[in-house]
Amino acid sequence: MARLEQYAPRLSATGGLCPRRERIAKQLILANLGESLAIADLAQACALSRSHFSRAFKCTTGLSPQEWIRQQRIQRAKELITSSSLSLTQISLECGFCDQAHFCHMFTRSEGVNPMTWRNHHSRHKHQVIAA
Structure with a gap:
């Protein structure tokens, strides 16, 4: 049966x-x-x-659906920050944030530093790896 x-x-x-x-x-x-x-x-x-x-x-x-979406958006933003020359405003819109201020707030909450500091640190690290 x-x-x-x-x-x-x-x-x-x-x-x-x-x-x-x-x-x-x-x-x-x-x-x-x-x-x-x-x-x-x-x-x-x-x-x-x-x-x-x-x-x-x-x-x-x-994670709640909203938190999982937020994490994916932050991950995508990190990829764009390190692999493109887009402005943070462009990145925030590309990743589905309503504006740059909200993006910066959520990024800082997630990563502990604001996106510009994160970009500077990772671009400096990227140049050090290339130079080595």
């Missing part, structure tokens, strides 16, 4: 997202990092309610 649970998409045994839903959510986030992302849209893509999705996402990743 077949069990209904075999066929229905399920959460993982720990209450988190199943691997397919986790992949869908993360791919959607990363593909739209520079855009405004509504948790309701992520939940809809995973066929879950907003609250259920938020709980399951946190259970799976250890």
Whole structure:
């Protein structure tokens, strides 16, 4: 006798997202990092309610969806800071922050230094590695 649970998409045994839903959510986030992302849209893509999705996402990743998005935006900003000559304003908009002030605040909170200091330190370190 077949069990209904075999066929229905399920959460993982720990209450988190199943691997397919986790992949869908993360791919959607990363593909739209520079855009405004509504948790309701992520939940809809995973066929879950907003609250259920938020709980399951946190259970799976250890972070709320908003915090995970923020970390991905900061990571992308760090990549752009070290690999481009874009201004911090351009980088902040490219990474989905509403303005440079908010970007600087979130970056400083995450990295312990403001983006300009971080850029100066990493460009100096990059030049030292190249010169060696």
